[in-house]
Amino acid sequence: MILEYFMLLLLILMIGLAVFAVETRDLLAAVLAAGFISLVASIVYLYLQAPDVAMTEAAIGAGLTTLIFIIAVRKTERYEK
Amino acid sequence: MRKWVAIVFLAFLGFFMVKIVATFPFGEENWGVAKHYVDRGIEENRGSNLVTSIVVNYRGFDTLGEVTVLFLAATALAFLLSTCRCQKKYNRIEGSLILKTAADTLFPLLILFGAYIFIHGHLTPGGGFQGGTVIASAVMLMLLSRLSFHPNHRALSVTEGLAGMAFVLIGLAGLIWGGSFLANNILPLGQWNRLFSAGVIPLIYIAVGLKVGSELSGLITDMIATTKEEK
Numbered sequence: 599m600i601l602e603y604f605m606l607l608l609l610i611l612m613i614g615l616a617v618f619a620v621e622t623r624d625l626l627a628a629v630l631a632a633g634f635i636s637l638v639a640s641i642v643y644l645y646l647q648a649p650d651v652a653m654t655e656a657a658i659g660a661g662l663t664t665l666i667f668i669i670a671v672r673k674t675e676r677y678e679k
Numbered sequence: 680m681r682k683w684v685a686i687v688f689l690a691f692l693g694f695f696m697v698k699i700v701a702t703f704p705f706g707e708e709n710w711g712v713a714k715h716y717v718d719r720g721i722e723e724n725r726g727s728n729l730v731t732s733i734v735v736n737y738r739g740f741d742t743l744g745e746v747t748v749l750f751l752a753a754t755a756l757a758f759l760l761s762t763c764r765c766q767k768k769y770n771r772i773e774g775s776l777i778l779k780t781a782a783d784t785l786f787p788l789l790i791l792f793g794a795y796i797f798i799h800g801h802l803t804p805g806g807g808f809q810g811g812t813v814i815a816s817a818v819m820l821m822l823l824s825r826l827s828f829h830p831n832h833r834a835l836s837v838t839e840g841l842a843g844m845a846f847v848l849i850g851l852a853g854l855i856w857g858g859s860f861l862a863n864n865i866l867p868l869g870q871w872n873r874l875f876s877a878g879v880i881p882l883i884y885i886a887v888g889l890k891v892g893s894e895l896s897g898l899i900t901d902m903i904a905t906t907k908e909e910k
Binding site for chain 2: 657669
């Protein structure tokens with residue numbers, strides 16, 4: 599039961615981070631928030647007994663995608679106009 | 680005005696989504712071929728990770744397509760990066776002592792862990808794609824921390840090509856000796872839950888792991904290291 603409430607908390611956190619990622623003007627913060635969403639999603643997948651998907655989400659969503667976006671931000675501009 | 684158009688469009692989309700989802704029976708058995716996979720998958724493939732059996736054997740052709748899509752995307756990106764003249768001034772800097780030491784310690788461990796994931800793809804969660812990504816993230820860590828680290832691009836593309844070819848050749852061997860493309864009856868299936876089991880599934884996943892790992896490593900190297908360092 600406690601675990602279920604914890605998962606609910608994580609899901610709400612994901613929605614909050616998604617809204618933050620869209621609304622913020624700092625693109626680096628938006629990218630990091632998106633990466634954090636992936637990390638939380640992988641925990642939720644693990645709870646839902648899908649370890650394969652959790653690994654993919656953690657490695658690709660939180661690792662590689664975040665890095666590629668950070669490179670893109672570095673090569674362009676950090677703040678949205 | 681545009682806002683209202685968007686809202687009306689979204690309302691339409693939502694309406695039809697709800698309509699479609701309402702037709703799904705919830706809480707009832709609605710299985711087609713999936714029931715066969717779950718009931719007989721382990722018996723037919725002797726891999727203790729059923730997800731791998733489905734991805735590599737039953738849906739092996741889809742996985743081949745997936746690998747091809749990844750290959751095309753990486754090729755297109757490399758092409759775009761090589762023709763782009765819009766590179767801004769951007770200096771890579773050497774990582775700090777903490778980052779360098781951590782990267783040096785983690786690099787062999789990450790490579791080993793990635794290899795472990797795809798070699799044990801038929802036994803434990805994960806497989807070629809996950810293992811390959813872990814290897815690519817190890818390369819990424821080294822690229823971020825050291826300016827002198829340059830993966831051998833030629834070796835990466837040769838590995839990638841050979842691994843992709845191995846996948847297709849295993850499939851063709853199944854077509855010749857097993858009766859269908861990617862058939863899993865050309866090698867002894869072995870015993871359940873052993874490293875040497877599940878026929879060709881581990882071989883295919885090792886090929887996929889090497890391919891994805893070298894491909895993503897090459898891609899990241901292209902992205903990080905293409906910009907010439909300013910003197």
